[in-house]
Amino acid sequence: MSVPLTLLGLLEREPSHGYDLKRDYDTYFGRGKPLPYGQVYATLARLARDGKAVAGEAEPGGGPDRKRYAITPAGTAEVEACLAEPSEPEPHLQTVLFAKVVLALMLGRPAEHYLDLQRGAHLRRMRELTEVRRAGPLVDTLLADYGLFHLEADLHWIDTTTARLGELAELVRAS
């Protein structure tokens, strides 16, 4: 979900200052990758320009921008449309990993070994995430779960591809 849509969603909850939006974004959506203040205010300015949010009067107090932003009906409609529309189930057919395997087979390099190394890297990451979910609060656990399920899906693909490498090698070499 894009940053503008996420901020718009946070605004639908309640009118907020840029500072509050950044705090909530970083807590729930930007884990490990905080949103720069500059991007928050630039995004809010664009949302206001496009009629999806309105800025209130500047309020007295510290900080560079003490305007409170509120969502407009157009903004609310956009949030609703985004939430109701299923995301595109992308098949990811041209992943880096797929390209590496095909290239390795084309070049007569040990594709199976490369896949094993990739498996090792995935398992290391899964160990880290498992540690996060063991120790962390529920939000961290659920986010780690998301990562774990995706890595697990990649591993299933690696298993299947490893089992079918001979077949793929014949196909690649014949073309």
Next chain:
Amino acid sequence: MNNSLIRARGVVKSFGQTPALRGADVQVAAGEILAVMGPSGSGKSTLLHCLAGIFPPDEGEISFDGQRLDQMDETRRTELRRTAFGFVFQFGQLVPELTAADNVALPLLLGRIRRKAAYQVAGQWLTRLGLEDKGGRRTGELSGGEAQRVAVARALAVGPRVLFADEPTGSLDSLTGEKVMDLLTSLARERGVTVVLVTHDARVAAYADRQVMVRDGRMATLEPSATLGGLRR
């Protein structure tokens, strides 16, 4: 790995004409939790059974704490399995007619610990595994997750140096399986118990300190090494 508690080198094992292991090498450090992964029929369970002294290898060496398992007679290996090793299998292999407390106390009684002390230890372990109110229930009446926790309690109650677990969550749903793995690995780490865990499930393997992979009876390399540049078909 200089502090290996278990070391296997060139292990070959066949069943009739069917080779299961074709020269497997693995080392497990004291206190380490090692996951052995691999597809069905890869030889991973056979490797566990060889490391635990259940199957003698046809060729190769297996040592535990410096003692050659492959050269021990069956009596000595049985003794080692009873005193130094604990086991957790996919379906628990509990005695369904006995209570949870009976099942946990059983290996202690076989080790000639007095009945009262055995049941006291069993009760403590059931409590550690969150089963303090299930001690009097027949294990056949427990849920899959509860039964597997009884199996973990039974395995750890004897104070093993190594816990061998073969697909310990294979019959459980994922959340229950995670709870069992959380308990198993936490208790093993707390007690310094070495664990050899066989699983095909990457999420279960991720609880381990290290993973190795068996494919066609041999170990696959999952870590980069200096020799990769020379690997070409």
